[in-house]
Amino acid sequence: MLDDHSRAVAAHGVALDAPNTMNTALVLRRAIWRKTEPGWQVCGIPQVFYTDHGSDFTSRHLEQVAAELNIRLVTYLPGRPRCRGKIERFFDTINTMCLAGLPGYAPRGTLDRAGQARLNLPELDEAIGRFITNVYHQRPHSETRQAPHQRWVAGGFLPRMPESLQQLDLLLLTVAKPRKIHPDGVHLFGLRYLDPTLAAYVGESVIVRYDPRDLAEIRLFHQGTFLSRAICPELAGTTISLREILASRSRHRRDLTATLASRRATVDELMTLRAGPAPIPADSEPDPEGPTPPAAERGGNARRLKLYARE
Template sequence: MVDAEKRQAATARLRQLAAAGTLTSRHVRLAAAGCGVSERTVWRWIGPQAPPADGRSRPGYRLSGADRAAFAFYRGNATAVHRARRAVVEGIGPPAGTALPDFLVQGWAGARPVSVHTLRRAFADQLPAAERALWREGENARRAAQVYLTRPPSVRNQVWEMDHKQLPILVLPPRGGAVSPWMTTVLDEGTRALVGWSIALNAHSGTVLTAIRMGLVQDAERGPFGAVPALVRVDRGLEFASRAVSEALNALGVDVHRLPAYTPHRKGKVERFHRTLEQMLLSTLPGFTGGPRDAAGRLHGPLDDRAAACAAAQTADVRPMGIDALVGRIRDWVTWYNTAHQHSALDGRSPAQAWEDDPAPVARIDPARLRHLLLAGVERTVGKDGVRWEGMSYTAPELQGRGGERVQIRFMPHDNRSIEVYVRGEHLCTAHPQAHLTPEQVEAIRAAERAETKRLRAAQRRSARRSRTELAPMTGAAPAAESRLRPAVDADELARRRCDRALAAKSSTSLLGLVDPTIHPVVQESENP
């Protein structure tokens, strides 16, 4: 196809030469070579019947309002539009046995006939691609043909983008049939780092809060991330609009920007991350529901995502992976993505490298101040091995002496390194799994046990003294302030004891400290029974 501007320039120049009487076949030959057409075509351009120099080979057909309305009425079918238009113009009756609406009959009254090819070319040339896609396929197709603005680059941890995604993969929960879990993601716009995430069977405000906390807290095992952002972009999901989420972010001075409905492109980075996760990881795992299917719609492979198969997945011979196994796979992949993935938008750097290279300051916060963002768990009873949770025993020095008590726990999903223990709404301690205690933690627990034992024994002695003080007056003995409970001793026994003490005092061996206490016991009890 000849470029219109090049054609206009060549035609104008050749006509100037023709008007001056200097036009030769060489000029036409050069123009034809420059425009990529034949010489005959160039002579036709500048001949007596030559088209205007604006580049159109013929005046062309201009769409009318009725044509555009018919294009929408017939869902983008240009052939159906031509059939209906021809029926009105030529008066040959209803097309294809269907009656025409009055607005089309009135709109085409007196119109000139055109061929179907001319009408198709007019729709292709005069209607934008987005409008044609809208009438043919709908709103999503129109958006795919739109041109959007891009945001300027931001510094690290300045803006977060948050979103939910139902993962296209089947997993087995602890109870029930196979399901597709939901993932809540927190992505840093400036460095493309996944700073927070959580996976649950159903998305709710608790998973949002825990994902936010992961993004706020710095953890050496996850990388250098972890700081308070200035702005968070979320969609219109009810989980993000909950009062708990808004209050938690507002309390930290974070502005929450709720985007208009059905505008995923305005948080396109997190949307692109979900596609990357699906393409790189989920598509390689068993149970991926976005793979090829047979003619009946069944997934290619050993797993089936139809309702009956999902309900019977727990007892099937071939079962999907457990949700804990999926969490482990995603955890490892996220670590690789944040620390090793070479991102094209970051000039080949990983998100961790981009974070480290960015000199912008970040605001840290003490993790102890963010316990309210943890996911609340059920109540548990403190047993002999501590608090049982997710198949592990958690213990801490503060749990000494609390066996049998009911406590509440809070935790981070997919992070079994610690849990937070509460008693009647008050924070008690941070408990760690016994199988992974460090020597320092073991010594702290043993020291707490010794201190608790010593404290209780001292309390027993104090209680015994108070009991004797209260009991002695009831026996009619010495005053309460001087009373002590002693075994009853008769007069002969007292006389024998005095004799033994006298003999022990006179013994020469006592001067050397060699008195055998088993033979000459030194009695120091009070004479008062």
């Protein structure tokens, strides 16, 4: 994520999975909050957030976050790649000046690209961070004629910050879902969450906020006010993500489908053996050299198709 004025990097993220809302929220959190790295002063809530039309940028979650933080979302025009020139230029800088010098770099066309890997994901993330702070932020930009870090600190700009990191995490790293409190707790993703406070709110509608990376605990809000934290007894003391739960359900569904298909084939085979060959009518004798009757090929269970004169 780049600051449009200074071209300084507000935050970056490295991931192997496809772009998704949670990864975007994590990078936006790093962009807004103060950095722990010395000399990396870019932070603050942006006034305008320019994105493309990716599903991770047009999600309902990001719209809620933008409304809470008073951020105006602007998407690039579809089919107009020149609108993304600044960020694409930065990607090219990363590829040519940073990645090309790292151990295990394998450009397109290299045989066995996966076998060339020398860095794990945290090491790659750290290497990109060092390049941003030590090289990119200190070099004059070709358009602004100033180093991104120098242009950011010039003029004494004071960024707009959230009240606390806890408030920022609550907005960015949790997803809001409406639910109703039942006598046995709150139901979410087939799990049951309990808390003694909920006994006085049975039948009431609440907003559930949860972290997709850890579903052991959820936060409940009633009429805009924090109500309580609810715990899932089955997940207490463990950290289980939404992705793990969905993957487990998919595996269970595939196993059930395979089991049902196997049992169905066994039942069909037993029914065929029990039925035996089709009986031969007394007034007709089968031709020993002729073709096998179709009914005998299907075990005698196949019904003849009735034909009507008007069809």
